[in-house]
Amino acid sequence: MDSPPDCATSTAMRNFNWMYNVLSLCTSPKIKSFLWRTLSQALPVGATLASRHITSSVKCLRCGGDEDVSHVLFFCPFAQTIWDHAPITSSPSFRRALSTQDKLSEARALLNMPPTGVTIPLYPWILWQTWKARNSLCFQNREFSRIEIISKAVTEARFWQQAQESIPKSLPFQPPQITTPPSEIDIFCFVDAAWTSSSLFGGMGWIFRFGSSRLEVHGTLSRLVFLWPQL
Numbered sequence: 001m002d003s004p005p006d007c008a009t010s011t012a013m014r015n016f017n018w019m020y021n022v023l024s025l026c027t028s029p030k031i032k033s034f035l036w037r038t039l040s041q042a043l044p045v046g047a048t049l050a051s052r053h054i055t056s057s058v059k060c061l062r063c064g065g066d067e068d069v070s071h072v073l074f075f076c077p078f079a080q081t082i083w084d085h086a087p088i089t090s091s092p093s094f095r096r097a098l099s100t101q102d103k104l105s106e107a108r109a110l111l112n113m114p115p116t117g118v119t120i121p122l123y124p125w126i127l128w129q130t131w132k133a134r135n136s137l138c139f140q141n142r143e144f145s146r147i148e149i150i151s152k153a154v155t156e157a158r159f160w161q162q163a164q165e166s167i168p169k170s171l172p173f174q175p176p177q178i179t180t181p182p183s184e185i186d187i188f189c190f191v192d193a194a195w196t197s198s199s200l201f202g203g204m205g206w207i208f209r210f211g212s213s214r215l216e217v218h219g220t221l222s223r224l225v226f227l228w229p230q231l
């Protein structure tokens with residue numbers, strides 16, 4: 001079972017290449033957020049909830065095994081059938097001794113089968129749909145088959161990939177050119193910013209106003225923003 005972070009786990013997290021395996025992964029912000037919570041042992045699985053005295057039940061609803069992150073996503077017999085039938089070039093041999101970080105590092109080597117039409121990494125979407133199916137079973141008593149889960153993963157990945165292809169490439173940021181010198185020496189700056197934990201997107205806007213003149217310089221910026229956990 002996964003246990004609360006100990007020294008070894010903290011070391012594994014510290015040595016984990018978060019940039020390569022999560023932040024720069026070509027996948028949606030919600031998937032990155034999910035991977036982040038997975039790697040931070042923040043998913044509310046039975047073992048985690050029991051360790052926090054929220055529940056005494058740590059059993060997997062599908063097989064009765066101890067429910068920790070590795071069990072739900074990799075080693076539950078149901079999860080294993082998903083991986084065995086997923087359209088990837090080889091069935092991953094996730095070893096139990098590996099940390100979750102190492103399992104996801106190894107997963108980067110998995111390749112998609114060409115007929116899927118998905119060229120972005122598919123395994124994060126498989127993990128995500130496996131987790132969603134677990135929640136549907138727990139909270140709605142609704143069960144999805146492995147075929148449905150794999151199909152949802154492929155479909156969502158393909159839609160997201162196509163959506164990215166239709167987004168015009170943003171131009172590099174060009175600082176505004178001030179052609180008229182300000183008539184006053186007083187410069188006022190107005191800024192505002194927001195960030196949502198659900199999308200992990202943050203945005204900010206700013207206006208510089210030069211004294212009583214009507215000259216203004218303004219701009220906006222939005223990007224994916226992760227809050228680094230305490231390591």
Ligand SMILES: [Zn+2]
Nearest residue numbers: 060062063076
């Ligand atoms: Zn199970």
